[in-house]
Amino acid sequence: MSRSRVKNVDFEDDDYYDDDGYESADPEEQEHLQRCTNEVLSQLRTGQPSLTVSKEEVQEALWHYYNDVEKSVNYLRGSHTLVGRKKKKFKNNRLRSKVCSAIINIPRCVGRFSLAGLENAIALERLLALDVIMALNSNLGFIKGVCLGVWENVLTGFLVPVYPVPLSPPSAHFSAADFFRDSPWLNVPSHRKADILVEPLYPRLGLLGGAPEASGKMSKLAALAAARKQKESGQATSNTPPASTSESQQPEKAKISLKDRLAASSKAAKPSEGLAGLQSIRRSAKPSPPAQKPSSPEPTKVVPTPAPVPKDQPEELVDDKEEPQQQIPEIRAQPSMFASAIIGSQTGPKMAEPSRLHSNHVDLLQIYGVDHAEPFDFSEPSPDDVVLKAQSTAKGFKSKTPASKAGGDKKGQAGLAGDMNNLSVEEKVTVKSKNLDVLAEYNKSKRKRSANFVVIGHVDAGKSTLMGRLLADQGAIDQRTLDKYRKEAEKIGKGSFALAWVLDQGSEERARGVTIDIATNKFETENTAFTIVDAPGHRDFVPNMIAGASQADFAVLVIDSSVGKFESGLKGQTKEHALLVRSMGVQKIVVAVNKMDTVQWDKGRFDEIEQQISSFLTTAGFQGKYISFVPCSGVLGDNISRRSEDSNASWYTGRTLIEELETSEPYTHALEKPLRMTIGDVFRGGVQNPISISGRLDSGSLQVGDQILTMPSGEKAVIRSVEVDDDSSDWAVAGQNVVLNLANIDPIHLRSGDVVCRSSSPIPTITTFTAKVLAFEHLMPMLVDIHRGRLHVPGRISKLVASLDKGSGAPIKKRPKIVAPGTVARVVIEMDTAVPLEAPTRIVLRTGGSTVAAGLLE
Numbered sequence: 001m002s003r004s005r006v007k008n009v010d011f012e013d014d015d016y017y018d019d020d021g022y023e024s025a026d027p028e029e030q031e032h033l034q035r036c037t038n039e040v041l042s043q044l045r046t047g048q049p050s051l052t053v054s055k056e057e058v059q060e061a062l063w064h065y066y067n068d069v070e071k072s073v074n075y076l077r078g079s080h081t082l083v084g085r086k087k088k089k090f091k092n093n094r095l096r097s098k099v100c101s102a103i104i105n106i107p108r109c110v111g112r113f114s115l116a117g118l119e120n121a122i123a124l125e126r127l128l129a130l131d132v133i134m135a136l137n138s139n140l141g142f143i144k145g146v147c148l149g150v151w152e153n154v155l156t157g158f159l160v161p162v163y164p165v166p167l168s169p170p171s172a173h174f175s176a177a178d179f180f181r182d183s184p185w186l187n188v189p190s191h192r193k194a195d196i197l198v199e200p201l202y203p204r205l206g207l208l209g210g211a212p213e214a215s216g217k218m219s220k221l222a223a224l225a226a227a228r229k230q231k232e233s234g235q236a237t238s239n240t241p242p243a244s245t246s247e248s249q250q251p252e253k254a255k256i257s258l259k260d261r262l263a264a265s266s267k268a269a270k271p272s273e274g275l276a277g278l279q280s281i282r283r284s285a286k287p288s289p290p291a292q293k294p295s296s297p298e299p300t301k302v303v304p305t306p307a308p309v310p311k312d313q314p315e316e317l318v319d320d321k322e323e324p325q326q327q328i329p330e331i332r333a334q335p336s337m338f339a340s341a342i343i344g345s346q347t348g349p350k351m352a353e354p355s356r357l358h359s360n361h362v363d364l365l366q367i368y369g370v371d372h373a374e375p376f377d378f379s380e381p382s383p384d385d386v387v388l389k390a391q392s393t394a395k396g397f398k399s400k401t402p403a404s405k406a407g408g409d410k411k412g413q414a415g416l417a418g419d420m421n422n423l424s425v426e427e428k429v430t431v432k433s434k435n436l437d438v439l440a441e442y443n444k445s446k447r448k449r450s451a452n453f454v455v456i457g458h459v460d461a462g463k464s465t466l467m468g469r470l471l472a473d474q475g476a477i478d479q480r481t482l483d484k485y486r487k488e489a490e491k492i493g494k495g496s497f498a499l500a501w502v503l504d505q506g507s508e509e510r511a512r513g514v515t516i517d518i519a520t521n522k523f524e525t526e527n528t529a530f531t532i533v534d535a536p537g538h539r540d541f542v543p544n545m546i547a548g549a550s551q552a553d554f555a556v557l558v559i560d561s562s563v564g565k566f567e568s569g570l571k572g573q574t575k576e577h578a579l580l581v582r583s584m585g586v587q588k589i590v591v592a593v594n595k596m597d598t599v600q601w602d603k604g605r606f607d608e609i610e611q612q613i614s615s616f617l618t619t620a621g622f623q624g625k626y627i628s629f630v631p632c633s634g635v636l637g638d639n640i641s642r643r644s645e646d647s648n649a650s651w652y653t654g655r656t657l658i659e660e661l662e663t664s665e666p667y668t669h670a671l672e673k674p675l676r677m678t679i680g681d682v683f684r685g686g687v688q689n690p691i692s693i694s695g696r697l698d699s700g701s702l703q704v705g706d707q708i709l710t711m712p713s714g715e716k717a718v719i720r721s722v723e724v725d726d727d728s729s730d731w732a733v734a735g736q737n738v739v740l741n742l743a744n745i746d747p748i749h750l751r752s753g754d755v756v757c758r759s760s761s762p763i764p765t766i767t768t769f770t771a772k773v774l775a776f777e778h779l780m781p782m783l784v785d786i787h788r789g790r791l792h793v794p795g796r797i798s799k800l801v802a803s804l805d806k807g808s809g810a811p812i813k814k815r816p817k818i819v820a821p822g823t824v825a826r827v828v829i830e831m832d833t834a835v836p837l838e839a840p841t842r843i844v845l846r847t848g849g850s851t852v853a854a855g856l857l858e
């Protein structure tokens with residue numbers, strides 16, 4: 001901002017003042033002032049008594065009264081009549097009232113009224129008394145906002161003019177009472193002014209340091225103040241008749257403390273009367289109406305009812321009994337409706353009906369011992385104990401520890417405490433182990449080989465439909481259920497989703513027509529028991545897809561062959577999913593070119609898709625011999641379990657999808673390695689199996705009765721029973737999908753993503769590790785989410801160690817600043833929390849909703 005601009009700023013207020021601080025009057029105003037002056041002078045001269053006042057005085061008065069002739073005349077009359085009389089006597093009072101009025105009227109006086117007349121320091125001291133404070137308070141907002149300087153000066157005692165204001169009329173002519181006669185709030189009777197000093201009705205109960213009555217211990221200062229009050233009150237009582245004006249009652253109001261009132265009340269009601277007694281205490285403590293009417297010759301007084309004083313009553317309360325009872329006048333405004341509801345009506349006829357909450361207040365008083373209530377004697381059986389005992393006796397039950405005995409002696413109490421310690425929420429279950437040689441059992445078992453495959457692909461490629469068809473064709477789902485799904489789907493206008501509903505069981509999935517979580521389903525062929533892991537295609541649910549892929553032996557990639565959809569799928573999740581499954585260690589992939597009915601089984605289209613996808617998959621690391629393509633239609637069931645009968649599809653003579661799945665080689669699993677199983681799901685079963693976990697055994701074996709360790713919680717559990725592929729079994733080995741029914745563990749220690757192992761060979765929990773990853777996006781030190789199956793935790797790439805040669809894995813460049821997409825690199829990853837991870841484990845790194853890298857924990 002330039003200087004000239006600052007200079008040019010107009011301060012509007014400056015326009016209203018001359019250099020000397022006075023308002024400049026224009027000729028019209030001067031003329032009007034002259035007319036008013038003449039009018040005032042003539043009225044003063046002609047009126048009774050006749051007064052001669054100087055023109056300057058008149059104009060000064062007119063200036064103050066905004067040229068109001070009548071007010072100026074009154075003022076001048078008053079001031080001139082009073083001059084000479086009482087001047088000296090009331091000097092301080094007038095000064096005081098003047099300042100009060102001035103402060104009250106600060107909003108209208110600013111700029112016009114000078115406080116310079118308050119040169120008297122003694123007067124100032126007095127001014128800082130109650131009524132000044134009241135006056136200040138009443139205009140605090142204004143003072144703060146507009147006249148802060150005045151406020152500060154008043155408080156500090158330096159009453160100097162803050163604004164360039166004209167001096168007030170000479171004190172000899174000035175009467176604040178007249179000047180502010182039109183200020184009705186000045187006519188406050190003195191007896192009402194002190195009402196604000198009435199002490200709170202109830203004690204603060206000592207929580208904040210509180211009143212001496214509440215805390216029971218009086219500070220030295222408080223003791224001195226109390227002594228002084230007592231002295232003053234003694235004088236007041238002796239000098240003042242009991243039924244005097246309200247002003248005479250004023251000191252009493254301030255003097256009567258809660259303790260006095262309660263003490264008085266305690267005489268009016270017996271403590272043994274319980275709540276009713278306490279309520280009557282409050283009623284009797286209620287101040288009676290002031291005896292001001294001449295028709296009531298005797299003032300209403302609290303009549304002390306003799307009450308027995310408990311032995312343990314505090315001394316001061318006993319002393320208080322001897323003090324003469326004071327009438328407590330009504331000193332408060334009527335409580336609001338809200339206040340009445342909360343604390344009960346304190347005044348008026350409603351006082352007789354305290355609210356329910358009011359009784360709570362009484363309880364509080366009881367708690368703090370204000371009402372001398374006897375503490376409950378815990379050596380006696382409680383009323384509940386008595387009732388329970390009576391009930392058990394009536395039912396014919398015999399309590400091992402009678403209530404009276406249990407609570408009666410200390411031994412009983414100690415015994416009870418001991419019993420409580422021995423109480424356990426869950427009883428320990430002992431499960432007998434058959435001590436089987438699990439591997440020998442597995443080798444001699446005639447179970448079909450099992451294979452898990454994950455179904456991946458872009459959203460709406462037809463994955464669920466295809467798998468639904470497969471399940472239906474293989475008899476894994478009966479026709480009746482399928483018809484039911486069809487009807488339900490048609491009802492909501494989604495008939496084409498009937499097959500997909502076989503896998504999409506969630507209501508949200510069905511409503512949205514989108515798979516959200518992985519769904520597992522089983523079907524069997526002659527040789528193999530297959531488990532389908534249907535993964536969601538939508539990019540929002542990629543973490544779930546990763547969880548699905550981590551359980552898979554091979555993958556089925558579904559591609560929508562319809563025009564435009566294939567292309568959009570390629571840009572979408574088709575490639576991402578293929579990359580992810582490869583990163584998760586999947587080697588075999590079956591590509592189902594779906595929805596071929598929409599392109600009339602066009603061979604050209606199929607070839608085009610085959611060519612593009614196979615080149616991509618090869619780049620992603622799949623070997624050609626593990627890639628196969630099947631043209632099919634999930635809706636029609638063509639080339640799924642049976643060959644297509646469509647003449648347009650006759651060009652395809654290859655395997656059906658199910659045949660392709662069957663050709664997959666048996667997968668070897670690390671049966672002899674330590675037990676590892678990632679928990680896929682935790683669920684509460686029935687009464688027999690309250691806590692169950694499901695998942696696939698990554699390595700090792702287990703059997704019923706084994707003790708397992710869950711990590712990272714470090715909690716142990718016992719295997720109650722085992723289910724393999726929905727069949728009950730005594731054992732399970734790596735590669736099998738199992739449900740373990742557990743005992744002796746709280747479900748809070750079990751989460752999906754946790755790892756089951758044994759105490760003898762626990763999985764380590766780590767916070768940092770090195771991984772060899774393939775970058776999908778640019779990598780640098782950055783925040784990432786680490787995914788491993790169901791487990792995903794926040795962390796960061798803390799260091800780029802080296803970029804590596806894809807083939808040999810040898811370092812190409814050490815400590816690169818950035819790793820380009822498609823590069824293999826070794827990175828250090830840190831996590832905020834310790835997680836169960838060990839090498840070799842496949843991990844995926846994601847950030848901002850997209851996969852940035854995947855690789856192997858080294």
Ligand SMILES: Nc1nc2c(ncn2[C@@H]2O[C@H](COP(=O)(O)OP(=O)(O)OP(=O)(O)O)[C@@H](O)[C@H]2O)c(=O)[nH]1
Nearest residue numbers: 459460461462463464465496514515537595634635
């Ligand atoms: N014409 C035709 N439509 C199909 C075929 N397969 C599936 N669809 C339709 O494609 C739509 C999507 O099918 P879904 O099975 O839900 O697709 P999805 O891949 O499981 O979808 P997400 O799991 O949400 O990724 C549905 O309307 C199906 O009826 C097919 O072979 N031919």
